[in-house]
Amino acid sequence: xxxxxxxxxxxxTALFSLGFFAVLSRRNAxxxxxGVELMLNAVNVNxxxxxxxxxxxxxxxxxxVVFVFTVAAAEAAVGLALMISIYRTRKTxxxxxxxxxxx
Amino acid sequence: xxxxxLFIIIAAFTLLMGLGTxxxxxxxxxxxxxxxxxxxxxALFILLEAEFLAMAQIIIYIGAIATLIVFAIMLSKGMMGxxxxxxxxxxxxxxxxxIFFFGLLSWLLVKMPFAATNASxxxxxxxQIGSGFVGHYVVPFEVASVLLLVALVGAIMLARERN
Numbered sequence: 001x002x003x004x005x006x007x008x009x010x011x012x013t014a015l016f017s018l019g020f021f022a023v024l025s026r027r028n029a030x031x032x033x034x035g036v037e038l039m040l041n042a043v044n045v046n047x048x049x050x051x052x053x054x055x056x057x058x059x060x061x062x063x064x065v066v067f068v069f070t071v072a073a074a075e076a077a078v079g080l081a082l083m084i085s086i087y088r089t090r091k092t093x094x095x096x097x098x099x100x101x102x103x
Numbered sequence: 104x105x106x107x108x109l110f111i112i113i114a115a116f117t118l119l120m121g122l123g124t125x126x127x128x129x130x131x132x133x134x135x136x137x138x139x140x141x142x143x144x145x146a147l148f149i150l151l152e153a154e155f156l157a158m159a160q161i162i163i164y165i166g167a168i169a170t171l172i173v174f175a176i177m178l179s180k181g182m183m184g185x186x187x188x189x190x191x192x193x194x195x196x197x198x199x200x201x202i203f204f205f206g207l208l209s210w211l212l213v214k215m216p217f218a219a220t221n222a223s224x225x226x227x228x229x230x231q232i233g234s235g236f237v238g239h240y241v242v243p244f245e246v247a248s249v250l251l252l253v254a255l256v257g258a259i260m261l262a263r264e265r266n
Contacts, residue, residue, distance in 0.1 A: 002106040003150070005219050009212045011114045011147075015140075017205040018121045024201075025194035026125075030175055034124055034137050037168065041144050044156075052151045053219040059231045063240055065156055066232075069163050070247040074254035076168045080175040081258035087179045088264075096191050 008049035016042035029083050029093040033076065040072045110150060117143030128189065130176050138169045152224045155232060 015038055022035025044065050051061025083093050090098065120139030127133040141164040148157035225231065236244045 002104060003110045005217050006212050007110060007114070008147075008151075010209045011118070013205055013208045013212065014118055015121050017201040018118070018125050020204070021197055021201040022125045024197035025190045027189050027191050028130060030130055030172060030179075031133060034133060034172065037137065037164075038121055038124065038140065041140065041164075044160075045144060045147055048148055048151050048153050048156060052153070052224070054217065056220070056222045056224050059225075059228060059235055062153055062156055062228075062232055063235050065153075066159065066236075067243060067247055069159060070251060073163060073167060074250050076171055077254050077258040078261065080171055081260075081262035083175060084178055085261045093179065 005049060005053040008045060008053075012042040012045040012049070015039075015045070027094045027096055029086075029095050029098075030080070032095060033079050033083075036075065036079075037072065040068060044068055106150065110147075113143055113146045113150065117147070131173070134169060134172050134176060137172070138165055141165050141169060155229045 019035040019038030019040075019042060022038065023032050026032050026035065047061050047065050047068070051059075055061065086098060087093050092098070117140055120136045120143060123136035124133050124140060127136055141160060144164075145157045145160040148154070148160060
């Protein structure tokens with residue numbers, strides 16, 4: 001327990017910022033999805049660090065991480081299926097070219 | 104002391120891999136960097152004494168999600184040419200906003216006092232997680248299983264060939 005809690009939190013913040021940057025600035029939809037995965041991983045590190053440092057006897061923190069795993073897996077499966085479907089009809093998955101819903 | 108050095112090595116490795124994921128122009132390389140990030144996070148989970156989550160991280164993220172991403176990249180390979188990984192027009196604005204966000208949040212985190220305890224992890228932690236899933240957290244657990252089923256059916260429906 002020699003590592004301070006704030007190191008983990010700052011590390012997770014850096015990883016979250018990287019993921020958010022990928023979501024905001026990448027053109028390819030698969031790269032955007034990778035950014036979302038980075039963000040979810042950063043949140044998981046935060047959850048486990050808070051569990052370890054604040055309430056190690058109560059396992060709720062770890063159980064929440066497992067639920068985040070589940071949501072991440074579902075999101076990746078549906079997102080990639082959507083992209084394959086869009087690629088089939090439009091021959092592109094660049095998010096700035098798929099803007100039919102934009103006013 | 105050893106823990107701090109280990110943390111710095113793992114964190115630097117993970118952040119470098121994360122940077123590679125964000126800046127790599129070739130999407131396949133980005134996916135491989137993403138696998139490096141997942142490994143680093145699993146190592147951090149072991150450092151935080153959450154062994155069950157470290158194993159789950161490797162099995163679910165590297166075994167399933169990274170493989171799925173690589174498959175999706177390969178299935179639409181023809182489109183992912185040279186400029187497939189390029190950024191859109193707002194990338195410098197997004198980068199500035201993210202640097203500001205990181206600075207603000209880490210300043211707040213350093214200022215914020217947390218009441219960290221020195222208590223240790225219970226010996227039967229994995230058993231407690233298991234009984235939590237079928238005990239106190241049974242409803243979210245069942246909802247998560249339904250969510251996975253819906254995602255499975257939805258993914259097959261979306262990706263199947265229509266003719």
